[in-house]
Amino acid sequence: MRIAAVDIYTVDLLLAEPFRHASSGLIDRLAEVVVRVETSDGAVGWGEVRGNAHYVTGETPGRIVALLRELLVPRLLTSTADTPAGHARVMAAALPGASSARAVLDIAIHDAAARALGLPLRALLGGPAGATKVHVHGTIPFCPPEIAAERARTYLEQGILTMKVRLGLPDFADDLARLAAVAEAVAGTDTVIATDVNQGWTPKEALAKARRLEVDRLGFALAWLEQPVPAGATEALKALRESVALPVYADESCGTPQDLLRLIEARAVDGVHLKLCKAGGIGQLHAMTAIAEAAGLPYLIGQMDEGMLATAAALAVASATNPLSCELWGFQRVAAQPFSGIAMIDGDMDLPAAPGLGIAVDETGLMHVARLEAVRA
Numbered sequence: 001m002r003i004a005a006v007d008i009y010t011v012d013l014l015l016a017e018p019f020r021h022a023s024s025g026l027i028d029r030l031a032e033v034v035v036r037v038e039t040s041d042g043a044v045g046w047g048e049v050r051g052n053a054h055y056v057t058g059e060t061p062g063r064i065v066a067l068l069r070e071l072l073v074p075r076l077l078t079s080t081a082d083t084p085a086g087h088a089r090v091m092a093a094a095l096p097g098a099s100s101a102r103a104v105l106d107i108a109i110h111d112a113a114a115r116a117l118g119l120p121l122r123a124l125l126g127g128p129a130g131a132t133k134v135h136v137h138g139t140i141p142f143c144p145p146e147i148a149a150e151r152a153r154t155y156l157e158q159g160i161l162t163m164k165v166r167l168g169l170p171d172f173a174d175d176l177a178r179l180a181a182v183a184e185a186v187a188g189t190d191t192v193i194a195t196d197v198n199q200g201w202t203p204k205e206a207l208a209k210a211r212r213l214e215v216d217r218l219g220f221a222l223a224w225l226e227q228p229v230p231a232g233a234t235e236a237l238k239a240l241r242e243s244v245a246l247p248v249y250a251d252e253s254c255g256t257p258q259d260l261l262r263l264i265e266a267r268a269v270d271g272v273h274l275k276l277c278k279a280g281g282i283g284q285l286h287a288m289t290a291i292a293e294a295a296g297l298p299y300l301i302g303q304m305d306e307g308m309l310a311t312a313a314a315l316a317v318a319s320a321t322n323p324l325s326c327e328l329w330g331f332q333r334v335a336a337q338p339f340s341g342i343a344m345i346d347g348d349m350d351l352p353a354a355p356g357l358g359i360a361v362d363e364t365g366l367m368h369v370a371r372l373e374a375v376r377a
């Protein structure tokens with residue numbers, strides 16, 4: 001299964017409800033890069049990654065497209081690799097880092113490989129072959145407490161019983177008021193409440209604020225506190241974990257398998273949030289779930305608010321592994337999209353038994369940027 005041709009596309013998916021958290025700035029659209037891969041045996045696969053997740057990946061749509069055109073696709077087209085793992089190794093050797101650019105091609109190659117076998121991708125990864133469901137948790141953005149309570153009640157009506165509240169506003173009292181409003185809205189139910197600071201606190205702030213979030217001060221137990229400090233602050237994560245009775249999770253600190261190993265070695269976290277666009281591809285993400293399990297760390301599988309192709313790829317890994325919870329939002333919040341195949345019903349992602357990622361793509365809804373083909377005798 002050598003790579004015969006790659007088409008590169010972009011598409012802006014406008015969000016019905018723009019969002020902002022401690023490190024994102026205002027996000028009003030999902031600026032996606034999409035690829036279509038053709039293999040030497042006639043299989044076709046699609047991949048997608050969000051380009052404007054620069055605050056985590058350091059990449060932009062234009063940069064991803066340039067890396068695909070100038071480096072990654074030419075390498076794949078001239079490579080003798082003929083398996084998804086082989087193609088992933090070629091890309092990793094050609095371009096260390098640039099995890100989104102590698103992930104979008106890797107997703108498409110896996111889609112093509114699974115379609116060629118007539119299997120859903122999740123079955124290829126060890127998951128169920130038939131139609132199945134994956135439960136997701138909901139997130140509550142920066143907003144007034146009454147809006148947060150309304151969002152929590154809506155999630156409850158949808159059957160979503162884990163809710164993650166974004167923290168990190170300049171005035172901590174606003175964060176606490178939003179948390180309290182959510183807790184009150186779900187009182188008497190089995191709802192689990194977690195938090196994510198998206199790197200918003202300094203190590204000293206984190207220590208003081210996390211103490212306010214312990215069960216005796218807050219009045220209810222938080223399931224986890226995600227990425228309270230900047231990505232590189234491993235020592236601060238460790239110090240916090242040792243100082244407060246609250247599970248400390250890493251997201252932005254934990255991109256690659258190497259990052260995960262460093263966090264485990266430092267005993268810096270109680271859990272991790274794993275994503276394809278950080279890991280660089282499906283094989284890498286799958287490997288990280290195994291490493292986390294071996295270390296006894298619970299893991300979340302999530303994404304950067306992306307479209308349906310990227311979501312389907314994360315779901316394939318999630319349904320073949322054992323995540324504590326999944327954070328897979330994006331396509332549910334865009335007004336119109338060129339993808340179809342999965343739906344969210346009562347807090348569950350409903351996954352069809354269709355081969356590959358199971359997503360149909362309307363090419364007329366995408367902007368074609370380039371086509372590169374192999375030249376072979």
Ligand SMILES: [Mg+2]
Pocket residue numbers: 196198226227251252273
């Ligand atoms: Mg996070």
